[in-house]
Amino acid sequence: MKIEQLHELFLTCNGTSTDTRKIAKNSMFFALKGDNFNGNTFTQTALDLGAKYVIIDEVKFNTSKQTILVNNVLETLQALASYHRTYLKTTIIALTGSNGKTTTKELINAVLSKKYKTTATVGNLNNHIGVPLTLLAMSKDTQIGIVEMGANHLKEIDFLCNIAKPDFGYITNFGKAHLEGFGGVEGVIKGKSELYNYLIKNNNYIFLNADDSIQIEKLNSYIKKFGFSETNSNFFKIESVSANPFVTFKIDDILIESKLIGKYNFTNLCAASIIGKYFNVPLMDIKTALENYTPSNNRSQIIENGSLKIILDAYNANPTSMKAALENLSKLKDNTKIAFLGDMFELGNEAEKEHQNISDLASKLDIDSIYIVGENFNNTKSNSTKIKSFSSFNALKENFNSLQIENATILIKGSRGMALERILELL
Missing domain, CATH: 3.40.1190.10 (Mur-like, catalytic domain)
Structure with missing residues (x-):
């Protein structure tokens, strides 16, 4: 089927779907593949849940007038989007x-x-x-x-x-x-x-x-x-x-x-x-x-919790954003300032150096206590009494009550895989 024909069918649909758990009725379902899943196997499920058409790339699932067989579902999704953009x-x-x-x-x-x-x-x-x-x-x-x-x-x-x-x-x-x-x-x-x-x-x-x-x-x-x-x-x-x-x-x-x-x-x-x-x-x-505009989704959120003011910025982190967040915390005119920092991912060969740089920076700033969490941060070295490291979130959790946190402004920041928003439950 040519992309022009597929686009005509798309215009009769109620949007697109790629996940049968969130499927929209009369949508066009794209049976994408990943490392651990094959969307083609959900073809009948998508139809049963109300998909108008299902785009597939394995012939054995081409069992209905509502299934459309293509060479590659992902490439078809991209080509259709590009055509639609020009059309609009x-x-x-x-x-x-x-x-x-x-x-x-x-x-x-x-x-x-x-x-x-x-x-x-x-x-x-x-x-x-x-x-x-x-x-x-x-x-x-x-x-x-x-x-x-x-x-x-x-x-x-x-x-x-x-x-x-x-x-x-x-x-x-x-x-x-x-x-x-x-x-x-x-x-x-x-x-x-x-x-x-x-x-x-x-x-x-x-x-x-x-x-x-x-x-x-x-x-x-x-x-x-x-x-x-x-x-x-x-x-x-x-x-x-x-x-x-x-x-x-x-x-x-x-x-x-x-x-x-x-x-x-x-x-x-x-x-x-x-x-x-x-x-x-x-x-x-x-x-x-x-x-x-109010921030959400763990991005620069301010959360008031009793005597605590929490800056939740735990959606993601890299050395640049971590440095900016720490410097911002240090400049706040608050009595007690605490930082919980989680590992930064996807740094490759620079990981050791960049985590050490952040640890060194944090120790020099006007921040009272810095708790660093994760394997990379745990391997950094510091003589500062302000810094305490934990090899994992579970290690932090086990020792959390001993930290005695109250009347403080708290920064929580780390890469998405660290899920440091879990600290909210501990606080």
Whole structure:
């Protein structure tokens, strides 16, 4: 079946599904394969649960007029998404970066939805499956689509760009994330910059943080850019006011008081602001959108629990974001400050050095107690009496009562696999 014909069938469906546990009635089900599952084996289950069509790539499951046999289900999903994107002619904004992608995406969506019908990536479905699903969730009445793109190796962003064909793009930053896959920081910069390369090749607009030296250097001679800066008069001026703990800033002398903590969220808020300005969203609507946005999903959440103020930032971590979170905690004007830090994953050969760097940094900052958790952190060395290490979460749990935590501001941060949000139950 040609992709045009498949698209015609898709338009008669109620969206897409890839998981029979969350299947939508009259949807098009894609029987994807993974290391530990084969979606083809769920063909009949999907039909029984109400799928209108099931896309399969194993002939023995082609037993119904509702099953459509293709060479490769994943490649078909990607091709259909790319065709649908061209069919819609929707304006697409793509964003990537080492830190802050999902928060920035949500902020941009909050701002633009004040004026436009938008569709944005759900959660962090930002990979070779998530991006196609995001595009297929858009309809003819979607005026602007906001597509988050994640990557852990070279050529991945380029691949996603060729599916989504963005008209605009923004890179949050270049940090020490996925060093194992990218082969180092230079690989990270090269990989994330694939978004720039695509936009420049197609003469499309780029949004940028003009205070980021890497972005300025790469885009110095490119004309179609719109950026923000605290100091560079050639770009839109945004003034940082405070971050104790919530980020407050000014645009055109209008004060915006967010519910996001940490100076590191300032640039995320700035990006959403200037993208709103570019698309002519009224400034007071931008203010309302940003002030009403509340973080969730273990990202920069503030949780009050008796005498404790908890900064839950346990969705993920890398050396760049860990450093920013620790420095932010140290600057808070609170009496007692405590950090629970979990291992940072996907650092490859740099793991030992980067965990030691974070341990060394934490010991020097204005933080009263630092509890480091995981094999990598447990192997670091420190003479500081402020640092106590635990080889695993269970080890921390067994000794937790002896820590005697009260009347404190607490940072909880670690990679997703550490699941440090479990500390909430202990607190």
